[in-house]
Amino acid sequence: MNSGYLTTPFGRRSMTLAMLTDQIVDTEKVCDKSIDKWELYRALCQAKPLLGLSDRALALLNALLSFYPKAEISVANGLVVFPSNQALSLRSHGMAEQTIRRHMASLVEAGLLTRKDSPNGKRYARRGRAGDITQAFGFSLQPLLARSEEIFALAEKVECERLQTHLLREEISLHRRDIGKLLIVVEVEDVPGDWASLKIRLAELVSALPRKAELNQLEAHLSFLSRVHAEIVNSLKNFANSQNTSGNTSQNERHIESKPESRFDSNLSVVDPREAKAPSSDNQAQKPMSLDLVNRACPNVAILTANGSIRNAQDLMSVQPVLCSMLSINRQLLDFANNTIGTIETAVTLACLYEKGEAIASPSGYLRNLASSAKSGKFDVRPMVERLVMTQLATFADQDTVIENDRVRDPDETSDFLTADEAKQAYLLSSKSSSPVFPAGKRSYGSPASSSMPRMTARGMA
Structure with a gap:
């Protein structure tokens, strides 16, 4: 397995000056070198992208190195291996001979092997x-040994880039998560700002980032997310400061009505029913709940209205009979909820129960439990609405993307659910019978396909 002298290719393969120069240089480099063949192979696997090697070529090189009798490659141990294609095929898991020839040629072109024909x-x-080998013809590992330092340097470079990419992606994931959660806070608290445009910009940026992005692309992406993160945090800080300032001036101007039905302004402001009986001990004004918040929390209820959205309290009250029919809420339970929770609060609660759908097995029992809690002063509808909004917005934080909360439906898509007109017609029909009536093959949003809903005792509040 001696290195021998400079050789020329056999057959039609031509000799070039570059090949001759490479052989001379490699011969000078390997004089006193010795390297572990498997450490060198692992470094080659790491540096594969920079060397332009395929995994099949590396598998073939692994089989070729297994024919080298020593663990360390050196001139003293010989540099030529001479397995047949059949033997290589057996050690490369049955690789075809044509494939062996093709990948062996790619290893030679990559400057990792030379032919000694x-x-x-x-x-x-x-x-x-x-019995010792005096002359061998096959593949010389001399270029591999000569380039060992270069290969280890390339492997180190690839590893550094991989680590840097990992750290950048980690920072990007953290920023996306933080931005997603902060946007939920922004929307729930109604912080002023052009957040819709910001969400569009974020969505465009996320969709434009390639799956296998380069370092410069990741750095630009992280820079943008950092600016957005800082912008949202500053807006929240300013909003919190303004709220603290306005809270001191508004605590003496607070007005609470005695009737639950009158505890709402034109913006559907919901006030805790407990505050109708006694002033709050914390002397802070109850934050109003906007119509936009209810629309975002209950998009499936909004489409049941005549206008496709809840624009005022009357729109919400108009769908209450339909919701009662779909949720199997009788009149007695509805009156009990209206008296304990409040008329509008009950309508909002029904919308939330409808939006939760099959997650609540017995809506009537659930509403009765909530009404009992409200009677003892332990229920507030606002956290339920806010949790639904967070559920609608959580997709951005979990998938690292920004999504719209509106429910998109294909107008040509056939649906097993009731349309708004069908739901209202079902209510009119059900008013004449003891149970809700739905068109054949249809069911309401969030209700089981079977006419008999499984019953479960409600546990705790929503």
């Missing part, structure tokens, strides 16, 4: 009287 082009070795 025999007079007839075959691979074999000559042994002396003592």
